Amino acid sequence: MDAAVATRPSVVRRLRRWEGLPYWLILPTVLYLALFVVWPMIQAFELSVRVGGQWTTSPFHQMYSDIRFGQSIRFTLIFIAIIVPIQFALALAMALIANSRIRFRTVFLFIFIMPLGVSDLAAGLVWSSVFTQHGYLNTILQGVGLRDTPYIWINPQHQTQLVLEVIAAEVWRSTALITVILIAGLQGIPKEYGEAAEVFGAGFFSRLWTVTLPMLKPAIQVALLLRVVFAFEVFATVLAITGQGTSTLALQAWQWQTSYLNPHVAAAYASLILVLSLTAAGVIMLLLRTKKEQLIR
Numbered sequence: 001m002d003a004a005v006a007t008r009p010s011v012v013r014r015l016r017r018w019e020g021l022p023y024w025l026i027l028p029t030v031l032y033l034a035l036f037v038v039w040p041m042i043q044a045f046e047l048s049v050r051v052g053g054q055w056t057t058s059p060f061h062q063m064y065s066d067i068r069f070g071q072s073i074r075f076t077l078i079f080i081a082i083i084v085p086i087q088f089a090l091a092l093a094m095a096l097i098a099n100s101r102i103r104f105r106t107v108f109l110f111i112f113i114m115p116l117g118v119s120d121l122a123a124g125l126v127w128s129s130v131f132t133q134h135g136y137l138n139t140i141l142q143g144v145g146l147r148d149t150p151y152i153w154i155n156p157q158h159q160t161q162l163v164l165e166v167i168a169a170e171v172w173r174s175t176a177l178i179t180v181i182l183i184a185g186l187q188g189i190p191k192e193y194g195e196a197a198e199v200f201g202a203g204f205f206s207r208l209w210t211v212t213l214p215m216l217k218p219a220i221q222v223a224l225l226l227r228v229v230f231a232f233e234v235f236a237t238v239l240a241i242t243g244q245g246t247s248t249l250a251l252q253a254w255q256w257q258t259s260y261l262n263p264h265v266a267a268a269y270a271s272l273i274l275v276l277s278l279t280a281a282g283v284i285m286l287l288l289r290t291k292k293e294q295l296i297r
Contacts, residue, residue, distance in 0.1 A: 091178035124240025185219025
């Protein structure tokens with residue numbers, strides 16, 4: 001009897017051999033995403049094409065005719081095109097420092113990830129106090145004698161300047177997210193690969209280009225996906241710094257929902273953000289495919 005019990009496969013071993021187990025493990029996540037992400041997106045899209053029980057495209061026509069539509073889509077795309085490369089370069093440098101063997105690397109890591117605890121609205125308010133006419137930046141410039149009068153940094157006539165100010169706030173606030181993902185990716189790379197390349201005479205940048213970055217590609221893919229998706233949704237930081245000086249797609253959706261009381265046009269803006277986000281995500285996944293994904297294709 002005891003021998004039979006001993007030879008009987010345990011429940012854990014049976015589960016380990018069961019190929020369907022991973023699907024059951026991700027089932028709660030799939031259900032959560034379906035309930036709180038996919039279903040609201042479907043409802044938002046229906047709201048954008050159905051008014052008063054009738055199917056129509058009038059909300060999209062209103063969105064396209066919106067006086068701030070061109071400005072909002074231009075600001076959003078320029079913001080993404082500038083901030084993503086900057087944040088990736090900074091995050092990679094910070095991740096390499098945190099993953100190195102230098103002294104006080106844990107202190108650097110703590111400093112790097114501190115902004116993760118700051119919300120986008122709080123970051124916007126902090127940087128607004130920097131760029132206002134009597135803010136910290138003008139105070140410093142006047143204190144060192146570089147300016148005699150305050151400079152108007154938040155000027156709706158200078159859209160490029162507003163973009164750079166929002167980028168400064170977002171770089172400070174959200175680069176830490178990319179850094180954490182890249183650190184996790186770096187820690188998954190066996191050190192033997194880099195040591196072997198160093199033995200064969202590869203320098204730091206050569207090892208980075210030929211060893212680290214190719215093996216870091218899955219982490220880079222995840223980091224860029226999150227950054228681009230969140231960049232399309234930038235809202236509170238822009239509102240806190242620029243007020244009504246400029247607009248983004250997400251900010252216009254909020255305006256149509258709260259100020260103009262038109263949820264249909266707001267849903268049209270949300271649908272546009274969704275399409276742009278999915279398109280950008282598809283491009284990133286296509287450009288950063290791993291070898292396994294390429295073989296599957």
